[in-house]
Amino acid sequence: MLKTTLNTNRILSFCLFIFFISTKINGQIVIGTPNLGFSQACASASFNNYNATFVFSPESNLEASNQFIIEMSDELGDFTNPTIVFTSNPGSVTTSPATLNFSIPTTTAGEGYKIRIKSTAPAATSARSIAFAAYYKIQDSPFTINNLVSTGAYCSGGSYLLTIDNPGTGDNDSPLNYPSLTFNWFKETSQTTSVFVSEGETLEVTEEGTYFVETNYGTCTSNSFSNRVTITEVTSGQANATINSSLGNPFCPDQGMTTLSTISGVSYQWYKDGNAIPNATNQMYQTDESGSYSVQVDLGACSASGSIDLLSELFDASINVEEENTIETDETLTVIISSTAANPDYQWFLNGALISSATGDTYEANQYGDYLVVVTENTGCEGTREFNFSINEPIDPFPEVDKIPNMISPNGDNINDTWVIPPQYVSGTNTDVTIMTSQGKVVLKTNNYLNNWPENQLNLTNINQVFYYIITTADNKTKKGSITVIK
Structure with a gap:
């Protein structure tokens, strides 16, 4: 009886083991090696979308919470620290074969990447895909070297250093702004062929030739390349x-x-x-x-x-009047602007105020003051030119004055700038006019006075310096007095 019970227990245990193994096997799936929908992953800001297709079996063993994950290796195909590039929503992929889309990280750069597919419920991992080149082209536009100068020269036995411009000239997007990038230098062997020379941000040239550099995106084609520079060796002369x-x-x-x-x-x-x-x-x-x-x-x-x-493409222009002009009260001054400007605009100003009615290249000026003309070219090489001129009242060098002044202020404001005396003592009257300093030094002596003293700037030693005058008429009548010059 004891032996029968023992056999029965053994059979029951074996059946339970078989049931457990069968349950475990039935709860698993197998994921096939992923097939790549691309040969290279050459990504950029404008494109970063790739896909992979895989099969799995059996479909019925997928749990409702299952997620498929795409892992990407490092650039050598190693999955020790893989990067997850895609995770599906729970239960969103239920049929085989399946195609998943993914993007590569912006730090990707290498020739030997691989991917694999993993599931979470039940847990399973595919074999690795074939290796593929993958680069994220963080900079993908032409850039300049050698300040865009197309030539260089070195003395015999010396060298010439080529460098990538940073930040470059104009709109140059220098790849040096992206520290993760590396560079390959090349030397042209013909108009269509070249050979690799060196890596790095600079190149020390010791051989004549034409050189350029490209950002290292491996086998991916790219627009990240430089201008060509032709280097020569100077053996004699200049x-x-x-x-x-x-x-x-x-x-x-x-x-x-x-x-x-x-x-x-x-x-x-x-x-x-x-x-x-x-x-x-x-x-x-x-x-x-x-x-x-x-x-x-x-x-x-x-x-x-x-x-x-x-050469500057800014238009040429000229004005037909002097900077200083004089007209009588009832006169006008015809001002003409000549220019080569395309589609020009003209603005005229008097004493800082816009003359709204003046919009052409000619203006009849009849008011005293300071004028400004602004000519603007609106087509092609846009720009402006400005012209300044003034119109002043005429100055009568021999005005009707009754008295001999004893004070002047030669400060250039056209008011009391010179010593103006009555007409009976000026040019044409044969009157002797003498002006002396307080020490008796003669600074002016003439019998043809033009009301123009002082013509030149005086070297004044005091703020208000005193001079003395003697006026002797043709009939020997004399007038004497002082002139205070206010500084």
Whole structure:
């Protein structure tokens, strides 16, 4: 009886074990190796969407809470610390085969990435996918090197350093603004071929040739590349120092200063129209003026020179009147502006106030005061030119005055600036006029006085300095007195 009971228990235990194993097997799934819907993942801000397709079985073993996860390896295919690039919503994927979309991280850069698929309920992991190149192109636009100067030179036995510009010129988006990026330098072997030279942010050139650099995005194509620079070796004589204008040539001055750049050297001296520009001793020089610019570059054991005829596209204009003008009370002054401006506007101002009725290139001015004309070009290279002129009342050098003044104030305000005496003593009356300092030094002696003393600026030693005069008429009548000059 005891033996029968023992056998019965053994059989029951075996059946329970078989049931448990069967239950465990029936609760699992198998996930196939993911198939990539791409050959390379060359992502950027404008595109970062990739997919992978996989099969799993049996579908019936998926639990309602199951999520499929896409894990991505490092650039060597290692899953020790994988990156999750996609997680499905619970229960959203229920049929096989399934296709999932994912994006790669912005730090991705390498040739050997892989992905795998995992499920959570029940837990399962696929085999690894085939390896693929993946790069996130955080900077994907052309950039400049060598300040966009197309040439460089080094003395025989020396070298020339090429560098990526930071922040560059104009709208240049320098890749140096992105610390995670690396760079590959190349030397051209023909117009369509080149060879790899070196890695890094700079390149020390010791061989003649044409060089450029690309951001290292591996086998992914990219627009992140530089301009070409041709380097020559100077064995004798003087090398050519190319000059580049950052705003082009001709340039629009309304965009601001243009930057003139030349090849790299030890020291520099810039010239305009053949004359040395004071303190212009750097590799770059800023200007907004047209002219013939040149530069001397000391390369160490040799030198280089270059020139550029820089032209401004700002229109030319001129005015037909002088800065100072005089008209009688009933007269007018015809002012004409001549310009090459395209679609110009004209604004006229009198003593700072806009003359609303004056909108053309000609104006009949009949009021005394200070005028300003602003000419604006509205098409092409937009910009403005300004002209100032004044209209003054005529000055009578021999006005009708009754008395000899004893005070003047030569401050340039056209009021009491000179010593004006009655007409019977001035030019044409044969009257002797003598003016002396308080020490008796004669500062004026004439028999043809024009009411114009002092013509020149006086070297006054006091705030109010006193001078003395003697007037002797043709019939030997004499008048004497003092003149106080107010400083």
